[in-house]
Amino acid sequence: MQIFKFGGASVKDAQGVINLVRVLKTVDSKNTLIVVSAMGKTTNAMEEVVNNYFQNKPALQSSLQEVKKFHNTIMLELFDPDTATLEPHPIFKKTNDLFNELAAFLKSNKSPDYNFVYDQVVGFGELVSTTIVSAYLNETGLKNTWVDVRPLIKTDSYYRRAHVDWDQTQKAIKKEIDPNILNITQGFLGSDANNFTTTLGREGSDYTAAIFAYVLNAESVTIWKDVEGVLNADPRYFENAQLLNHISYREAIELAFYGATVIHPKTLQPLQRKEIPLFVKSFLNPELPGTKISKDPKLSPQTPCFIVKRNQVLLSLSSLDFSYIVEENISHIFNLLHKHKMKVDAIQNSAISFSVCIEDLYNNLENLLQELKAKFKVTSYEDVSLYTIRHYTDKTIRDIEKGKTLLLKQLTPETMQLVTK
Structure with missing residues (x-):
């Protein structure tokens, strides 16, 4: 069995869905499970719906209608009315039922928890996307089974970045998935013990593919993207990006940990445990x-690999009385980082100072700073960039540093990190 994952860029419009069919007919798609993300920038649009729900109720309905209109435009290009009755294709009712379910949730919800509401709302992007793609595959002769992933991937209730319950997940997937047919399901989603929708973190569809591959002992996982493979740098930020033909699990895990967006950080661990190869290929040129x-x-x-993460926060801490920053202080700092759900991307410490580069995913920075300032002198640098170079050279370091204000720098034998303003 093989697992294919198609991201939002691959199904951003009707032509993308048509091309997905071309890819499946170009490569062998028998005994395949397809994981599909929300279409195009739908996740961003659904985040806007959530924000309007909490902060701008008058704009809520219009933001919902924009999402619905976007999908209707795609469906109108893909599906013809019934030739006998001229009735709209049944797919319009299916997707409309999903949007009605979403509207009912927004009307009845009583929870003030942003993260809970986020997961209940944003997940509809994947449900609508896979419903459309599944129907179109059937139209073109690729008979498939649509699978709701939520009862299969069981998680805790850490909304927006849920942790997988592997025992329950393995039992559910083995019971429900027939590996001998073409299946299609959603990326990014799961459900907790109360059957509320959870999400695995942004770009979590890759991780979904890896979970299914691990449980079903798949031969391989293929992530279909709009680039020809994994590049040594993001071409949006670096010139002359180069294709990497082969990467070890360890190297890929390192790159993902430091922020390479082509692969979700959690994706590689289950694949490595069973030595399931992962391919990253172009949905525009599937033969490559x-x-x-x-x-x-x-x-x-063997070449330097460059990663840049924008919109970071660098915190520089020192003790109020110039005493050493020792284990007790560091433990207290990390407890606060965990409490406020900060993602740590780089750390550096000396005798009386401690610096940490973080990502404020949950907008908890102000609360964190208040607690830190009770025990430490704190300097905060917001909107900084974190550069990581694997297998760096002196020249690559000079090129990155040129024209930037350097806030932090550290080197190990294989990795260099810079925080710049």
């Missing part, structure tokens, strides 16, 4: 070999 990630230790070609 792309990038293979597997056990082989070589990075091919």
Whole structure:
């Protein structure tokens, strides 16, 4: 069995859905489970719906209508009315039922928890997307089974970044998935013990594919993207980005940890445990070999790899009385970072100071700063950039530093990190 994952860019419009069918007919799609993300920028649009729900109720209905209109436009291009009755294709009722379910939730919800509401709302992007793609595959002769992923991937209730309950998940997937047919399901989603929808973190559809691959002992996972494979740098920020033909699991995990967006950080761990290879290929040119990630230790070609993360926050802390920053202080700092759900991307400490580069995913920075300032002198640098270079050279360091204000720098034998303003 093989697992295919198609991201939002691959189904951003009707032509994208048509191309997905072309990819499946170009490669062998028998005994395949397809994981599909929300279409285009739908997740961003659904986040706007959530924000309006909490902060701008008058704009809520119009933001919902925008999402519905976007999907209707795609469906009108893909599905013809019934030739005998001229009635709209049944897909319009199916998707309308989903939007009605969403509207009913927004009307009846009593929870003030932003993260809970976020997961209940944003997940409809994947449900609508897969409903449309599944119907179109059936129209074109690719008979498939639509699967609701939420009862299969069981998680805790850590909304927006849920942790998988592997025992329950394995039992549910093995019971419900027939590996001998073409299945289609949603990425990014799961459900907790109360059957409320949870999400696995932004870009979590890759992780979904890996979960299914692990449980079903798949031969491989292929992530279909709008690039020809994994590049050594994001071409939006770096010139002359180069295709990596092969990456080891360890190297890919390092790159993902430091923020390489082509692969979700959690994706590689279950694949590595069962030595399931991961391919990253172009949905525009499916015949190309792309990038293979597997056990082989070589990075091919051996070249520096660049990662940049924008919109970071650098905190520099020192003790109020110039005493040492020791284990007790560091433990207290990390407890506060955990409490306020900060993602730590780099740390550095000396005798009397401690610096940490974080990502404020949950908008808890002000609360964190208040608690830190009770025990430490704190300097906060917001909207900074974190650069990471794997397999750096002196030249690559000079090129990155040129024209920037350097706030933090540290080197290990294989990795260099810079925080700049």
